[in-house]
Amino acid sequence: MADKASTVDFSMMLSMMLTLFLMLLIGYIARKAGLMDDKFSKQLSNLIICVGQPFMILNAVTNVEYSTENLKTAGIVLLLGLIIHGITAVVAHIASLPIKDKDEHAIFEYGLIFGNCGFMGFPILKSLLGDIGLFWGAFYVIAFNIIVWTYGMFVLSRARSEIKMSFKGMILNYGTTPCLIGLLLWVTQIKLPTPVIDTMSYMGSICTPISMLIVGALLAQIPLKNMFTNLKVYYSSFIRLLVNPLVVILIGKLVGADRFLGEAFLVFAAVMASVPTAANSAMFAERYDLLPVRAAHIVGISTALSAVTIPLMILVVSII
Numbered sequence: 001m002a003d004k005a006s007t008v009d010f011s012m013m014l015s016m017m018l019t020l021f022l023m024l025l026i027g028y029i030a031r032k033a034g035l036m037d038d039k040f041s042k043q044l045s046n047l048i049i050c051v052g053q054p055f056m057i058l059n060a061v062t063n064v065e066y067s068t069e070n071l072k073t074a075g076i077v078l079l080l081g082l083i084i085h086g087i088t089a090v091v092a093h094i095a096s097l098p099i100k101d102k103d104e105h106a107i108f109e110y111g112l113i114f115g116n117c118g119f120m121g122f123p124i125l126k127s128l129l130g131d132i133g134l135f136w137g138a139f140y141v142i143a144f145n146i147i148v149w150t151y152g153m154f155v156l157s158r159a160r161s162e163i164k165m166s167f168k169g170m171i172l173n174y175g176t177t178p179c180l181i182g183l184l185l186w187v188t189q190i191k192l193p194t195p196v197i198d199t200m201s202y203m204g205s206i207c208t209p210i211s212m213l214i215v216g217a218l219l220a221q222i223p224l225k226n227m228f229t230n231l232k233v234y235y236s237s238f239i240r241l242l243v244n245p246l247v248v249i250l251i252g253k254l255v256g257a258d259r260f261l262g263e264a265f266l267v268f269a270a271v272m273a274s275v276p277t278a279a280n281s282a283m284f285a286e287r288y289d290l291l292p293v294r295a296a297h298i299v300g301i302s303t304a305l306s307a308v309t310i311p312l313m314i315l316v317v318s319i320i
Contacts, residue, residue: 012127016120017307023209024300027216036217044214045286048207053280054178056118056204057145060138061182062197066189074139080265081143084273087251088113088244089151095239099232106159107285107295108232110152112239115275116303117144119208124271124310129264136268142183145175148280160288211279218282218296230297236277237302241309245274249317267317274313276302 030036064070092112099105115121117140125133150170157163170176185192192200219227249270252258258266277299285295 012123014307016123017304020119020212020303023212024216024219027213028220029216030213031217031220036213041214041217041292042286044210045283048210048214048283049280049287050174052203052207052210053145054174055200056207057141057175057178058182058185059197059200059204060118060141061179061186062192062200064135064138064186066186070135071187073136076261076265077136077139078143080261080269081140081272082147084248084269085113085143085147085151087248088115088273089147091239091244091247095235095243102159103291104232104294106156107281107290108236108298110155110284111236111277111281111295111298111302112244113155114144114148114152114278114281115240115244115272116278117141117272117275119279120275120303120306120310121272124314125268128267128271128314132264133268137272140268140272142179145179149173149175152284156284156288156290159290163288208279211283214286215279215282215296215299218286218293219300221293222297227297228301233294233297233301236298237305240277240302241274241306242313245270245313246316248273249313249320253320263317267314270313270317271310274306274310276306 027036031041064074092109095112096105096109099108117137121140122134122137125137129136153163153169154165157165171180184190249266252266252269257269279299282292282295282299284290285292
């Protein structure tokens, strides 16, 4: 495990970082060239949240083969995903206490809880665990979206009164509803026509490139001299990339998760806890006017630093 973590991951991570950087750079240049403004950026954010994300969720779940054993495993992964987000929520709440500004506190805490588990997590899981890693990842994304649209909205609602929390709202939204529909389609094994499946795949695939375009456009509003000197952004990255996964790994070891579920589950948990801040933090910040430039700054810096910290966390799992 140690050799694999130290070789496969570094080359793969560098490739992923370059891909993300190039997409981000295109967004940066587009903003500087006047091709993207605040209004267009906000419209793109709404497009991702309301259109791209639901299709991405449906596509991830319906691509998994159904079986009784897979159903049992899916339940374990869903529970594991909820537990991991519960842990990161506690860490995020404590780490955010020094942030006094209401808007900054909300986006800071949100960014510490939620990671880029799809684009960043899936290739790493595939490399370390094979197809089973992608299967687990698909159901982890369900847990991710359930928490985003419940507790995540609660965190943001502290700064924005227009974000209304209700039981109906926690079920009928652009994240939880697709999760429930996807689970229903998966359990009932309803076969969708090929054009529908292809449409879900294509529409879901817009999330990563458009998200990075938006992040790049937001970063273009930060003077270059301030891009790498904001200590709060590095503090956020330290918590998200190092403290979160170390706490998850430590708790996993203390409760014997590797013995009861297998070491692969602990590796899985470590990967998902150590991915950088989710790009959707910038999308929601843009949508609700919650310091979107600061949110994008956190996403950009944490993504760059994760090229080193993710392999490091996997190495920690392999030697303890």
